[in-house]
Amino acid sequence: MSSEVPPASEVCREYFGTTDSWGCVEVMTAMNKQYRSQMTFGDKTCDTSLFPYQTPDHLETPIPTPAEIALARNEASMLTTSMLTSTTWRVGPYVVKVGKSVDMFHEAENLIYLERNTNVRAPKLYAAFASEEVDPLPDVHLEGKGKLFYYVVMEYIDGQYIGAIDEELKGNGLVQNKLGELLGEQLRKLRSVPPEDSNHFGRVNGRAFGQIPPFYHPPGPDFDDYGPFNYEEVVKRLIHSAQVDKALGLTPNDYSPMFRLLHRDAKFVFLDMTGPSDRLPVLSHMNLDPHSIMAKLVRDEEGKAVDVEEVVIVDWKFLCWMPSWYEAGDMCRVSFAPVHFYNGLGHHALDRMGHVNMTLVAFFAMCVEKGAFFLVHL
CATH class of the missing domain: 3.30.200.20 (Phosphorylase Kinase; domain 1)
Structure with a gap:
């Protein structure tokens, strides 16, 4: 069933107690400070x-x-x-x-x-x-x-961030395709790890998520609640956090028509259109931007890239168990990119990362592309 989305000002008033943008930021800052004050060396933080x-x-x-x-x-x-x-x-x-x-x-x-x-x-x-x-x-x-x-x-990885070589590889279809394929293979290996618990969405070793953008603004009364969640809880939290975060940036204006359309159907798509395999957690890097992916290129005598030796994913701070459509949706979104290098990378990575439900993946990709949901990276 579709869900109606309340006005952005109402969301701000209910969550922050005000519709004034600076007032909302002050409340959010106090909440974040409270959360960070609890970040001490202990079992809640790490093993x-x-x-x-x-x-x-x-x-x-x-x-x-x-x-x-x-x-x-x-x-x-x-x-x-x-x-x-x-x-x-x-x-x-x-x-x-x-x-x-x-x-x-x-x-x-x-x-x-x-x-x-x-x-x-x-x-x-x-x-x-x-x-x-x-x-x-x-x-x-x-x-x-x-x-x-x-x-x-x-x-130390003796390679280059793909963000530093995208211009160089323009028109080099062979190397571009190989990069996407090798990235997809690494993601497939990551996603094929059996879940610790089929109902655990959070960090590894049974821990809660960290304070990261997709889960900002925990609903009260526990404003430090970052899980761990089951599948339905993680979907509802993603929706809640996106609506609050978007409202914070809009007040006193309202959500766009596209935001409303996508959020109207989000619960239906992610809860009612899913099968058992769609609800299983998969390991996800969460921060696949051009400066988290490194490539070791093979070059000819003139220095031109002719092959890719390996792709190495770095910056693993945000690794966690997420719905299978989440990171696949990010790769699908990359395939929409106006820059040929990145849309090719997204296509080939998505093709190699293992079976995904493209109905969910494409919907989530559209949501992110239109600013209706948020990732760790921009």
């Missing part, structure tokens, strides 16, 4: 038995100390800075991600899970630990308090 972690494998180069990591930062260029929460740079044969929030260990726990339970090609985790020994980022403001820094030491 504490894993940390501090160091690989049991023999390493030719010892794991760098915090002082060595700080020194290397002065000699290396930043690789990434993520949402003001972490910064990454190369230290010898390693890549080190540094931040001030305990949720840095989310990615470390996820990489351990992938290594133990899948054959997905992801960066190998070598170490994860916390230290107050030095301040490796005296000139960078990161979210978090105190002198404690969290370090995640990973394999």
